[in-house]
Amino acid sequence: MPSKGDTANIFAVCALPVFLWAIYSYLYAFPGYVLRLNAWDLIGALSYTLAFALLESAITTLPFVIASVLLPPRIFKNNIVVLTTVIVLVTSIWMIDANYHQVNFGEYEIGRFILYVTLYLLTVAVPITIVIRFDRIGRIIQGFVGRLALLVYVYAALAAIAVLIVLLRNF
């Protein structure tokens, strides 16, 4: 099981792209929202968005935590946070592109889907290899994540307020 600090760092890494994209989604929809929602409803819409982002961050964190428990530690070479960072950031770039271009994997034929996944795995494998080979890069990433983790407290606070607002609006 990763340490509390590592788990928090993994969560921070997963939450960063999710929350940033959630804010983007909210701002994308904002012109439509503002036409018909009052101020409290706009806050409500943001709260649902952030509350969902919290859930999505937790769901995204889970596979990495589970993997670190189930898989032998030597696979991660004590670099669970660094490796997670690489995987999450590369995957996020792919997902941002997919969202932006309205890609629907459900409509992909099996050949096209395999090609997509192969390309994706290559773009993950290359930086992972670099990170494992060059410790310095790993340390830089670790430092970045360490600072990023401070933002977790901001996410957590915003998300907690969002959840409270959702509860208040419904009960």
Next chain:
Amino acid sequence: MHRSLSRRDFLKLSAMLPVVGFAPALVKESGRFFAQTALPNILFLVFDTLSAKHMSTYGYPRATTPNLDRFARNAIVYHGHYSGGSFTSPGTAAILTGSHVWSQRAFNFQGTVAPEFERRNMFRIFETAGYYRVSYTHNWLVAQLLNQFRPDITYWKPVRDLCLTDTEISDWLFPNDHDVAFSVERTMALHNPSGAGSLFLSMLDQVFQTNNKKRLSEKFATLFPRGLPTNEETTLFILEDAIDWILKQASQAQRPFFGYFHLLPPHEPYNTRREFIGRFDDDYIEIPKPIHPLSTTSFDEPQERIFRKHYDEMVAYADAEFGRLYDYLLKQGILENTYLIFTSDHGQMLERGTRGHLNRLLYEAITKVPLIISTPGQKERVDVLSPTGSTDILPTLAHLAGQPIPSWCEGRILPMLGGEATTGRSVFTIDAKSNAKHSPITEASVSMVKDQYKLIQYLGYGGKYDDSSELYNLKNDPEELEDLSASNPPLAADLRHELLAKLKSANDSYRPV
């Protein structure tokens, strides 16, 4: 000989006392019971996006609505009936509140009525009259409105119950804040057909929904070769399920009942049932019309012809299912004590380079909708030619239910159902989707039909359409080809003055709560 009261007699009489005591209440309740069972049922059926122009009942050359034609033979047919808005939210809100869009404020996409209108709705009127009120819709935008009126509906069947897929979570997770929760869900959370979704889960959800859609489409491929009818691409349904359920309600619901059923066909996509595909492979060609500068699409005539054909096929399918419902109601004798109301919330543009109804144009294709009403036991057709509007339905139903017409209602009782056919009355349709809900309306298309004239006023769109009008004589020019605003400026000016005064009055008097 004087007979004294025995102890037995006394006890018998004493047992009668409670009955005597309760008798007045019993008489009153039984009177109310019989009065209620004597009240007519009201079955209100809306087919979404049905243009009167595409119905053979209203003279369309293609035989798209033979069953509605049969219905019309024993009904009142309103030939000049206009929707309150150009798409679902304002059009439906006008029906359900009997109020213009500029009053109830549901003019945005996904719009809901202003708070003060949440208790000003058709269901509430029937609640007061003691009716059992039941409702169902396929359409999420209608569901947003019905959710506002939920406290006044006895039983509102969830959208998912008569659909093959279940894609919404906000209605069961956040029923007390459905409007906002659903907006977020639709726009961002899981299944947004365009624009941003959530970063990871929306992609997974999309895969799941797409595969589910493929599986169901394959299962029903024989019946629906083009794919299943759908609401927003993910909620799949077959119309037959909803009609079957309505049949059941009509026969089993507590009497008297008021049923409001808003079904999606013939809304696009035009995934019609097999036997209707190719039905209109004919030589029929509509009168060509110029592409309007405000058109947001640019389909050429051959493309429009294909869309029109597919739309007509969908209309025919919807009509066939109406026929099934109508035959059942006739056979069971339900129509002997039921008003059957058939209408639509808005029409559909398939001309002037435009396909759809989320645009700024207010020609007859989109504003003129069917309204056909049969009274209990009606055996003859009656035609009403004077203009009527969606806002007229609520006061008419209130009148039929023996209830007073609410003071906030802006419609009138329909002719032949207690109202008079009058000349000089103005009927409005509005598109104002780009305005803020709680601000004055400054950017809009407004159509006003007065006798045989129709003025379409454009406001706030910039350039020529910042403030311009078109005037048509619908009697001489039903296809709206000859703009009379230049050749008859006094008439155009009069009508424009009236329309703008009405809008100004609405803007001045609106105060958000």
